[in-house]
Amino acid sequence: MNYIAENEQPIRIRVELGNRYISTQQEEKLKEMFANQQNFIVDHIISNVILKQTALDWKDDTAIKLYNKIIRSGQVLNVIGDLLLIGDVNPGGKVVATGNIYILGHLRGVAHAGSDGNKSSVIAASYMSPTQLRISDIISRSPDENAGGMMECGFIDPSSDQIIMDRISHLARTRSDLSVFERRIING
Amino acid sequence: MGEAIVITSGKGGVGKTTTTANLGTSLALLEKKVCLIDTDIGLRNLDVVLGLENRIIYDIIDVVEERCKASQAMIKDKRFDCLYLLPAAQTNDKSALTPEGMIEIISELKSDFDYILIDCPAGIEQGFKNAVAGADKALVVTTPEKSSVRDADRIIGLLEQEDIEPPNLIINRIRNHMMKSGDMLDIDEIMQILSIDLIGIVADDDEVIKATNHGEPIAFQPNTKASIAYRNIARRILGESVPLQNLDQKVTFIDKLKKVFGKN
Incomplete structure (x- = not known):
């Protein structure tokens, strides 16, 4: 994948997790992986699910x-x-x-x-x-x-x-x- | 089984002690057996208003600390056989009394009396907590002044947290002409803010001060506005339905004539 030139603009991507949940640390790790290895920047991570607690807080x-x-x-x-x-x-x-x-x-x-x-x-x-x-x-x-x-x-x-x-x-x-x-x- | 009623206000000087003395007298006039308890330890006044200061031997602290029995500390009123006073101590401070001590005394007295009126000290600290501890009901006294209504509101809030019936309101020291001119809060305004039941209104009357200084509660005199007001409140406490007093001055035919001719 090294054929992307060094000075080229990074590509913003969106990660879709489907019905999976990842923690904030895992999210960070994923972003890091992309940032280090490819010319990608993770713009946002979308998941269909959230923690029950987050949902309750949100409702509250x-x-x-x-x-x-x-x-x-x-x-x-x-x-x-x-x-x-x-x-x-x-x-x-x-x-x-x-x-x-x-x-x-x-x-x-x-x-x-x-x-x-x-x-x-x-x-x-x-x-x-x-x-x-x-x-x-x-x-x-x-x-x-x-x-x-x-x-x-x-x-x-x-x-x-x-x-x-x-x-x-x-x-x-x-x-x-x-x-x-x-x-x-x-x-x- | 008697009923214990605490008379409280939050703010000082609105007439708690005077109200206690006069309601006690009025209830005694209606042939109820009444005990008045002064819980203003260190600043006792109720004995002075009733003119019983010189009869005090034991006080409420002596009862709590078991130096005497409640019946020994109780002073019989000089006018009635059915009115008694349990005086406060003048030498201790408010911490000498505890809510538990009060509950104990009041439950003991309830078997002997129809009504126990508790005169509460000003403030919301220990003294207030003591006074409220044994009470079944509360009367909140306020005057038509903003500061006193504010404090009454605070006290009502605190009373709502206690395990007693919703308090009733007495509006004291009403000056009718100032209320009419809008210089004083009027009864409706006060009721709107406090939103509790009104049990009586008492007009501001020089006679009250005079009577207090003679150690003779005003309720004993039959014809002043204030004494009628206190007697009405006493009847309402007994469950009678008595209409609120009309505070307007009676306008006689001569007054009208004077007005017509511009003399006054």
Whole structure:
């Protein structure tokens, strides 16, 4: 196979494993083998199967967690994935989710969506008068004179990198990828 | 078998002790056998409000450490035969009492009394845990102020983790004119935030302070707004359905006339 000239562009290849599973170490090894011996670079390795644990984590990450309670002052609700809270978040209370936060109730406390860095997360509430909204690492404080609004939603405006508020009904325009099924496909 | 009710608030100075003394008095007026327990070890007040300070010989710590029996530490009220006080110690601190000790005392008292009212200290630490330990029910006292509602919310959260019935709310020190003008949180706003059942509202009344300083609970006087409010709460505790007090001043015909002629 040495007839490929030294200066020729490497060829990107895709390895299809079919219904086989290989570990990350094996993956590395495979890539190394190709890189050392031929003028190939493994672009990606595709397998029809994933570990059960990965699948469960994945499911956990995209599932909507439903809670039916009042988050009172001093209480913190931590959730992996999306949070659907039926109830209020009172001042001094806090809800944190790695995904989106939807509140069927009055948000008066702190809500932190995309807590592990997902900047496309949104926070929606039937009645929005939070002390603070946090999305990923961006924090916004409510204006000091704020009566709050019905059916509002906060998300990061990509152009200014700040949290902005809009009516929930307008969200479909800016975040059409919100629905879980579509997001799964994108992730996959 | 009696019922133990803890009166708590989180924030200090909202009227836990006054409420305890007055509900105790009101229940005694309704001929129930009542024991009041002060758990504010180190900062006892309930005895002063009831005017029983000079009668204290033993206190709750003496009972817990078995220097005396509960019946010896109990002080009979000077006005009623069915009202008793188990005073707090003034020399120890809150760590002298344990939740287990409280449960033991309360279960002993339950066989002798219809109601045991526990006056909880401010805060959410050891003192609160002690006070809540033996209780079956809780009353949360708040005033129409943001800070006090916030603390009440915290306390309700903590009470929900305990093994007791959902707490009821007393809104104390209501100033009707400020509520109307929007300078004070109104009852609806407070109820929206706390979302627990309201068991009574008590108007802010100078008479309460006067009565407290005389060591005579206001509930003993029949005609003030505050005393009627406390008596109503007591009746609601007994299971009666009593409508909420109307805090509006009565407008008489003369007042209306004065208004018409611009005098007031």
